[in-house]
Every structure is written in structure tokens, then in C-alpha cells.
Amino acid sequence: MLVNTRSVRIEWGDCDPCGIIFYPRYFAFFDASTSALIERALGMIKRDYLKAYDFAGHPLVNAHCRFLIPTRFGDDVTIETTVTQIRRSSFEVRHRLTKDAALAVEGFETRVWVQGHPASGRMKAVPVPRDVIERLSRG
Amino acid sequence: MLVNTRSVRIEWGDCDPCGIIFYPRYFAFFDASTSALIERALGMIKRDYLKAYDFAGHPLVNAHCRFLIPTRFGDDVTIETTVTQIRRSSFEVRHRLTKDAALAVEGFETRVWVQGHPASGRMKAVPVPRDVIERLSRG
Amino acid sequence: MLVNTRSVRIEWGDCDPCGIIFYPRYFAFFDASTSALIERALGMIKRDYLKAYDFAGHPLVNAHCRFLIPTRFGDDVTIETTVTQIRRSSFEVRHRLTKDAALAVEGFETRVWVQGHPASGRMKAVPVPRDVIERLSRG
Amino acid sequence: MLVNTRSVRIEWGDCDPCGIIFYPRYFAFFDASTSALIERALGMIKRDYLKAYDFAGHPLVNAHCRFLIPTRFGDDVTIETTVTQIRRSSFEVRHRLTKDAALAVEGFETRVWVQGHPASGRMKAVPVPRDVIERLSRG
Numbered sequence A, B, C, D: 001m002l003v004n005t006r007s008v009r010i011e012w013g014d015c016d017p018c019g020i021i022f023y024p025r026y027f028a029f030f031d032a033s034t035s036a037l038i039e040r041a042l043g044m045i046k047r048d049y050l051k052a053y054d055f056a057g058h059p060l061v062n063a064h065c066r067f068l069i070p071t072r073f074g075d076d077v078t079i080e081t082t083v084t085q086i087r088r089s090s091f092e093v094r095h096r097l098t099k100d101a102a103l104a105v106e107g108f109e110t111r112v113w114v115q116g117h118p119a120s121g122r123m124k125a126v127p128v129p130r131d132v133i134e135r136l137s138r139g
Helices: A024-042 A046-052 A130-137 B024-042 B046-052 B130-137 C024-042 C046-052 C130-137 D024-042 D046-052 D130-137
Strands: A003-009 A060-067 A076-086 A090-099 A102-112 A114-117 A122-125 B003-009 B060-067 B076-086 B090-099 B102-112 B114-117 B122-125 C003-009 C060-067 C076-086 C090-099 C102-112 C114-117 C122-125 D003-009 D060-067 D076-086 D090-099 D102-112 D114-117 D122-125
Touching: A003 A024, A024 A046, A024 A060, A024 A076, A024 A090, A024 A102, A024 A130, A024 B024, A076 A130, B003 B024, B024 B046, B024 B060, B024 B076, B024 B090, B024 B102, B024 B130, B076 B130, C003 C024, C024 C046, C024 C060, C024 C076, C024 C090, C024 C102, C024 C130, C024 D024, C076 C130, D003 D024, D024 D046, D024 D060, D024 D076, D024 D090, D024 D102, D024 D130, D076 D130
Parallel strands: none
Antiparallel strands: A003 A076, A060 A102, A060 B060, A076 A090, A090 A102, A114 A122, B003 B076, B060 B102, B076 B090, B090 B102, B114 B122, C003 C076, C060 C102, C060 D060, C076 C090, C090 C102, C114 C122, D003 D076, D060 D102, D076 D090, D090 D102, D114 D122
16 A cells, blocks of 8 residues: 655644643644645645545544654654555545654544535545545555 | 533634534544543642642543534534543543534543653553542542 | 623643643634624624625734733633724724733734635625624624 | 744645635744744754753744735745844744745744743743854854
8 A cells, every 4th residue: 555654843832731742633643644645646735636536525434543652842753644444435544653763653544535515514425436546555 | 420511612713624623623622521521520620630639640542533423613512521431540531522412423532640741751650549530430 | 892702711732831821722712702703793603694794704914912921721711802993894803811800812803804715815805794894883 | 143944734624614724823833933943043952942041931922923825725835934133031033934935924923031930920031042142143
């Protein structure tokens, strides 16, 4: 499967009064990492791939994180993202965030490929395009 | 077990270009909900209970969310929070976020009671005080 | 002028490693406060007033804050919001955030009433509807 | 004066239902930009320079932003940061955020060099160290 790797600096404003990251920030990092993976697979940025494939996005139905080592402001971490499974209209994403080469956080998402208008509740799962599956599956 | 219920307005700034909530915001809501539950159990705000029980906080080792119904700006939602299990030095929290009485999001956290300095990596799990267990366990 | 007052709890996740609020959070509070003021003036929530008045929103061209007293998690603060001036297609908003009755933060915004599609860059300032001006001007 | 330049990708999660950035995010970007400038001037990351100069940080007393051109997810923007004035215990910072070489946002901060404990309200302005002034003033 295609893997996308990116570096993120943990900032002062990402951290809580204990001096470690406020964990919801990890989910924001991971959301951007999923978009970055798909952008890389499809060769275009998200606002272009939403148009090119004429869909409304890939909202989550499940998110799960394991926190192993705390990170704090000034840490430069690496996030490796890959799709681990693709079903008809949903797919699984895994993020591995490392700090000094040690696994610090592991994130898992189940996302659905949808059309329609999420805000109005009128959205429906549609098949992930074959083209997208192929591009995400490349080594 | 003690249950704490609070209302949250989903704001414009919580929402993404689809007009629905950017899901990391749920984790921020749930973190505040866990603090609110403990504050209610102990009868003091977090900065006071950190001092009173002389500990560094209750960081997460696991967070899990299921997203069932999207929410959008202007929605007033209700979050019901309770501890579902208490072990020696960790505990499980469950959040049920409802919109118009329908379950929209369900969140689960595993938290550890720690002493020390999380930012320096020198923190250790310590037993949840008996007093805290009793107060969280009340109906 | 109409004044809207609301209470906000400063949360753990709003605060930085110094234990005081990470100041960008004030701007998020103030954005929600401006919407709350207009919602109160017009008697409907934002997603309804955007439709009823057929416009794209009230983006900022200027934001300014003075920080007088730090706030920290557990603080319950009060935000008083009012429009201080209305021009043809723009208006000035002032927020006064108090803690224990002392002014802690003062925020000022210049907002424009726009139609079109902000994301595509095709938006234009249009006159604030007379009805809206009247309702915001009531004592 | 020393200028620090960094690139930021505007992410999906930074944007609001209009598809443009939710403006409080700019202040988070600018806070990180100020730290990056000082880190570059002093040759160490923030958590190290807080220790090396034995101070509590550089909180804001004033923040001001002018928003000229909206940015949206997928935009890669550049932030140029410099100190424009240094007084005894405070200094002025200016951020210029450009998109395709056009000025999109301009930010101004007044920050104070403080010692003590901001969260307890016991902090006091102290002189900016001469060494820091010199390093920030280099071309």
C-alpha cells in the first residue's frame, strides 16, 4: 500500500498545562495526514480531488487512538499514514506517529466515501472509485 | 455510577467546509466532559482537585469514538458522561452525545491517574484514591 | 445598542503550558459571541439567518484584542458583546470579557456583510439590511 | 532586524463552512511564528530558551490582524516574521502572510518578557536580555 510520511512540529499552542500535547490535536494532525495520503495517491490537492471525483468527502465513522509516549512543544514527530483495508464504500487508515524513532501514538480511522450534502443529513455512501483504490494500493 | 450531563452548542468555528463538525472538536468536548464529571464527583474544579489529591492529572492511553449522526453549527447537543470501570490506577469513561434525543456520537476513553511530570516523561501511574472511586461510583 | 451576554468556562484544553489560556481561543469565543448577538437580534440561529437574509456571512477585515488579565482553566468568564457602529456594508463589534467583574480582555472586530462565495474569492460587500440594523440598534 | 520565514499549508480542519480559514487559526500560526523567530535568533527551541534565559515566556498584551485576502484549504502560504521594535521589557512583532506573493493577512503583536507564574497572576515584566535584543536585531 502507498505510505505517506510527513513531519510535524508540536507547537506551544498544541500543549496543555502539563506541557504535553492536548490529545485532540493528534486527530487534527491525522485528518490532515489522511488528506495528504490521498493527495499524493491522486496527484492533486483535496479541493481538486473532491471536484475531480465529484464527491462530498470521506467522513469518519470510527476513530481510535492509542497514546504510548507523550509529546511536548518543540518535538518534531513523524507521521506515517497508509490505508490498511478498502471495502466497497469505506476504508481503514492507520497512522503511526514516531518521536525519535519510537512509536508514540497509533491512530486508526474508518472512513466512508460519500456523495450528497453532509450538513443537511442527505449524504450516502458510494463505492470508492476503482482508480482511487488502485492508486492507494500501490507500493 | 455518577453521570454528568452538559449541553454544548456546536459553533460555526467547530465546523468544516462540509458544514459539519470537524471531529477532533468532539474529543475536546469529551475531555472537558470528563473533567466536569470529576469536578462534580469531588465538588471542586480541576485546578483545585489536582492540588487536593496531589497528582498530575488523568492523561489518556486510549480514545475511541463512533460517529453515527453528523452535527452542524447551531445544533445544541447533550453529553452524558460516566465512568464505566475503575481499575487500580486507570479508569474507563464513556460519553454519549445526543442530538434531538438520538445518539449521534459515542466516545470511550481509558485514563490513568498519574503523579510526576508528564512533560519530562517522568510520570508514573498511581492508585486512584479510594475516596475518588467512591464518589465516582455513587448513583 | 443591543447587548448579548454569555458565560464561558475556560477549559483545560484552552490553556497552554503556562496554565493560562492560549489567546487564539479568545478569538474563537468572540466569533461565537458575535453570532450569538446577531442570533438574538434576529431571533434565529446562524444557519437560518444566513438563509433568511440570503448572504454568505460576515467575515472579518480587522480583529484586535487587548489582554489585561490572564485567565486560566476553571475560570468562568462573562462576555458582553455589542455592535458599536454600523456603516453601509460593514460594522464594528466590541467584546468585553470579564472575570470576577474585572475587565480581562477587550476585543474589537470589523466585519463585512457579504454575498457570493468566499472560498472562490468571488464575494462582494453588500449593504447591511435595514431590518438587521434596526434590530441590532435596539437597547 | 532578523526575519524568519516559514511555509504553512492551510488544512481542511482550519476552514469553516464557507470553505475559508476560521480566522483564529491565523493567531495560532502567528504564535508559532513568533516562537520560530526567537528560536532562530537564539539557536535553541522554546523549551530550551525558557530555561536558558530563566523566564516564563512572552505573553501578549495586544494582538491585531488585518485580513485582506481569504485563504482556503490547500493553500500554501508564507509567513514572514520580524520584531519591529524592542522596548525595555516588551517588543512588537509583525507577521506578513502571503499567498501567491500577495499580502493576505498582516498581524501585529505586543509581547512582554515576563518572569513568575502567569497562572497564579504572579508574573512581572522584566527587561528583555541585551543578548536577546542583539540577536533579534541582526540583519
